[in-house]
Amino acid sequence: MTTALNQPAPAPAAAAASTDLAPLKLVIVGHVDHGKSTLIGRLLHDTGALPDGKAEAVKAMSDRRGMPMEWAFVLDALQAERDQGITIDTTQIFFKTATRPYVIIDAPGHKEFLKNMVSGAASADAAILVVDAKDGVQEQTRRHGYILHLLGLEQVVVAVNKMDLVDYDQGRFEAVAAEVRAYLISMGIAPVHILPVSARHGDGLAATSDRMPWFKGPPLIAALDDLPAKPLPVDLPLRFPIQDIYKFDDRRILAGRIESGRLTVGDALLFSPTNARARVKSIEAWAIDGPVTSASAGQSIGITLDDQLFVERGHVASHATEPPVETNVFRARIFWLGRAPMEVGRRYKLKLATMEHPVEVQAIERVIEVGDLSERPADRIERNEVGEVILRARATLALDPFTDNPKLGRFVLIDGYDMAGGGLVSMEGFPDQRQRTAPTSQNITAVEHRVTTDARWSANGHKSGILWLTGLSGAGKSTLAVELEQALFRKGWQAYVLDGDNIRFGLSADLGFAPEDRAENIRRVGEVAALFARAGVLVITAFISPYREDRDRARAVAPELFHEVHVKADLAICEGRDPKGLYKKARTGEIAEFTGISAPYEEPDSPDLEVDTGALSLQESVARLLGYVEANFGGNGNGR
Amino acid sequence: MNHLDALEAQSVYILREAFNKFDRLGMLWSLGKDSNVMLWLAKKAFFGHVPFPAMFCDTGKKFPEMYAFQDRYAVEWGLNFIKRDCPPIEEIDPTLPPAARSAARKTEALKRLIAELDLQAVIAGIRRDEEATRAKERVFSPRGENAEWDFRDQPPEFWDQFKTDFAPGTHIRVHPLLHWTELDIWLYIQREGIPLVPLYFARDGKRYRSLGDMDITHPVASDADTVAKIIAELRGTRVAERSGRAMDHESEDAFERLRSAGYM
Structure with a gap:
């Protein structure tokens, strides 16, 4: 038996050049008590990464607790952990071999700490899955294996640990190896190596072990040195999500990180979901010699455009030929970390790259049992469970299926203040909605106005926008709209009503009332309202607009200007009024x-304003609308 | 993209996230090598500007070279520089070991500064490789109403989606250098030519690897008097960077207690 203190610590790996390489990020996962922290402590010692005196300090700590040399104490630096004997959080530790540097991420084995494992494993290049030679594959071995698969981690090395407890028996190793391999392969992970080790005694780590002469593979460290780093996605289509717009000086800089692909000065960019286009005029930088002419995946950059488009955080720049998908509904595989379960009908904030939007859980299709990969129907996904769901947003989102582009194909969900889960996008069964808004004509180019909307607001003394009144026939939309228009006009405002019937006499004279005709009618009204609003007019629309999806599409034409107002009254009240005899x-x-x-009639979920004409008088209803208009459109917009 | 480019790009991304998400934001400028790198990265992120205050909690016990450096670069780098004095030692928890108690003056000054400026977030230049409790940190790390750190229940953090939603009265510590090592810092200082307090460079066989208060910071034996020599020295050493910082070593959990209570 050797304890580590009997072995001289090797000198630090000398290779000077290796320290300038990017470290390989390694996550270490596995069932609780299968020896992850011990393996890490030992790896650090055997590669000479421990500072002088640390091994002695660990020995002293172990002695004080009446334990044999406990390598796990190297990492378990927090008092609480030492007392519980388990690792409670992700720890990152740096070491290097003769070949290259590493960052090890120690992920906890305790079931309720899944969030910490995900926090560690999501950024890793490769994983070591530690399995106890005596216990074999356990619940968290499977769970962690599945999470690695979910996170897209393909390089997995399996360390069958505690070989000392099974007398370094070849038969036992091969039985465990077969069990692990079968499970990983069932998920589509082909392990790079499966190796027998004893972390406590240092067997099979730095060198092949003479206690296991039957094993012909490499020792663990040599196996790690063979793993390639995860390449940056420079060859995927360009995705440049806008992180912020800066106007610190006379430059208007669009800042962000290129998530995939490359970008060059002069490139024509397409912004999604606005479908605006402009060319890259410059790539801006500070304290860099000479002009920067191109940039690629992984770089945080800033660009200026040849045209002052409306662009904001969350918009995604791409090349026109390979744009992201546009959709407001998609399928996702979710891992849930929230204290409250995910449920159908609940709303969460979605964060995908730099965009943030509210989404609703339209359906939960199934929960996946990660132990045996079986599936079952469910109406909720509990903490630590994995499932497949359909999510719906109000806004049009620019994204990619995870399998096409992981960077734009993954997201997190926020519940209240807390990150409650992560997910991977699939568009299976849903069309790309881009063609709905993309112009059919090919040879058209948007003309940019020299008079900006801001300038129009200054001139008018108020902001413009769209007050979208929706509600049942007879709820009072048209009545309220014309009253409001008149009140605003008297105050000197630019206001105009677009009314359902008036539009149908002209612009939409060719349409009926079938669902697709209603959808087209609302699309036209949405476009016209946006034109009026951009011209500086406060547009008040009065349309039943019964389908949520259609209203969402009208909103998507000019989301920054759109205000949804639910004019609400019970069906019985409306039918009682029946001003046009239609009921x-x-x-x-x-x-x-x-x-x-x-x-x-699909009621709005969270309208910007609700006016209950069943409870309020006409005067009260108009006052409510006027108050809202003054609070949201008053002033000339310079204060933004 | 080489390793330093990748580190820089990640830090720039983090700083821009913080600036976008928090209206009331400040950066701690301790005058040490890391916080100078951090200011440099801010100027990279914001194209020559530092669009939030650079804050300094003065213990009154820094080295004269540090105060001289501060006077010069606060002006030269165009900083919105905010300096506040730390409260006297008598106001600090007497159960802490002496050096930790001394260091805790900074925690108290920072809490008061956060309250005074009503800050939603504070950017601090800690690194995971410095010390074991820092290794467990998040990039966006929430602090309670009394600035305390609940290391047992940290939020998940992955795919560069950070915690940006938080209850009133609590705040976020932003750590843009968390993924850097001491060696990375020096390689970047060398590449970019970032100015430093001269105490880092050896004189008469000694230099400081980490700068704190005069009475609780000790130099190491070294002949490295240039950045290149320091890099060569670091490549061979196994002595911990903070070995000269007394407050880390008074008891097994001294530094953990300091950090749980809101120290950087």
Whole structure:
């Protein structure tokens, strides 16, 4: 038996050049008590990474607790951990071999600490999965293996540990190796190596062990040195999510990190989801010699454009030929970390690259049992579970399926103040919605106005926008709209009502009331309202607009200007009012597909304003609207 | 992209996230090598500007060379420099060991500064390789109403999605250098030509590897009087960077207690 203190610590790996290489990020996972921390402590010692005196300090700590040399204490530096004997959080430790530097991420084995494992494993280049030779594959071995697969980590080295406890028996090793290999392969992970080691005694780490002459593979450190680093996605299509816009001086700089691909000065960029286009005028930098003319994946850069487009954080620049998907609904594989379960109908904040949007859980398709990969239907996903869901956003999102581009294909969900889960995007079964807004004509170029919207606001003395009144027929939309228009006009405001019936006399004279005709009608109104609003006018629209998806699409034309107002009244009240006698006709079947009677009305989930005309008088309702308008559109916008 | 480029790009990304997410933000400028690198990275991130205050909690016990450096670069780098004095030792928890108690004056001054400026986030230049409790840190690390750090229940952090939503009264510590090593810092200082307090360079066979208060910081034996020689020295050493910082070594958990209570 050797204890580490009997062995002289090797000199630090000398190779000077190796320290200038990027370190390989290594995550160490496995079931609780299978020896992860011990393996790390020992790796640090055997590669000479421990500062002078540390091994002696660990020995002293172990002696004080009446334990044999406990290598896990190297990492378990916090008092609480030493007392519990388990690692409670991700720790990052640096070491180097003769070949290159490493960062090891020690992920905890305790089940409820999944979030820490994910925090560690998500950034890793490779993983060591530690399995106890005596216990074999356990619940967390499977769970951690599955999380590695979910995070897209493909390089896995399996260390079958505690070979000393099974007398370095070849048969036992091969049985455990077969069990691990079978599970990993069932998830699509082909382990790079499966190696027998004893971390406590240093067997099979730095050198092959003479206690296991039957094993012909490399020792662990040599196996690690063979792993390639995860390449940056420079050859995928360009994705440049805008992180911020800076105007510190006379430059207007779009800052962000290139997540994939390359960008060169002069490139024509397409911004999603606005579909705005401009060319890269310059790549800005500070304290760099000479001009920068190109940049690629991984670089945090800033660019200026040849055209002052409306661009904001969350928009994604790409080349026009290979844009991201645009959609407001998608499928996702989720791992849940939240204290409260994920449930159908709940809303969360989605963060994907630099964009943030509220999303709703439209459906939970299944929960996946990671122990045996079986699936079951469920209406909730509990903490530490994995499942497949459909998420719906109000806004159009620019993203990629995870399998096409991991950087734009993964997201987190925020519940209240807390990150409650992570997920991978799949578009299986959902179309790319880009063509809905993309112009059919090819030879068109948007003209940029010299008069900006801000300048129009200054001139008018108020901001412009779209007050989108939605509600049942008879709820009072048109009445409120014209009252509000008149009140604003008297105050000197530029305001204009777009009313359902008026539009249908002209612009939409070719459309009926079938769902697709209603959708097209609302699309046209959305576009016209956005034009008016950009011209500086406060547009008040009065349309039933019963489908949430259609309203969301109208919002997407000019999301920064769009305000949804739910004009609310019970169906019974509306039918009682029946100003146009339509309910009567609908009841007799004279009108087909009438909202509220024979066609659905999807209420807004969280409108910007709700006016309950069943409870408020006309004057009170108008006052409510006026108050909202003054609070949100008053002033000339210079104070933003 | 080489290793230093990758480190720089990641730090720039973190600083820009912090600047976008927090209206009231400040950066701690301890005058040490790391915080100078951090200021340099801010100027990289914001194209020559540092768009938030550079804050310094003065114990009154720094080396004269440090105060001279501060006077010069606060002006030369165009900083919005905010300096506050630390409260006297009598106001600090007497159960702490002496050096830790002395260091805790800074924690108290920082808490007062956070309250005074109503800060939502404080940028600090700690690194994971410095010390074991720092190794467990998050890039965006929440602090409680009394600035305390709950290391037992840290938020998840992955795919560069950081904790940017937090309850009123609490704040976030932002750590843009968390992933750097001491050697990385020196290689970057060499590449970029970042100015430093001269105490880092050997004189009469001694130099400082880490700078703190005069009475609780000790030099190491060294002949490294240039950045290149320091890099060569670091490549061969196994002595811990903070071995000259007394407050880390008074008891097994002295530094952990300091950090749990809000120290950087």
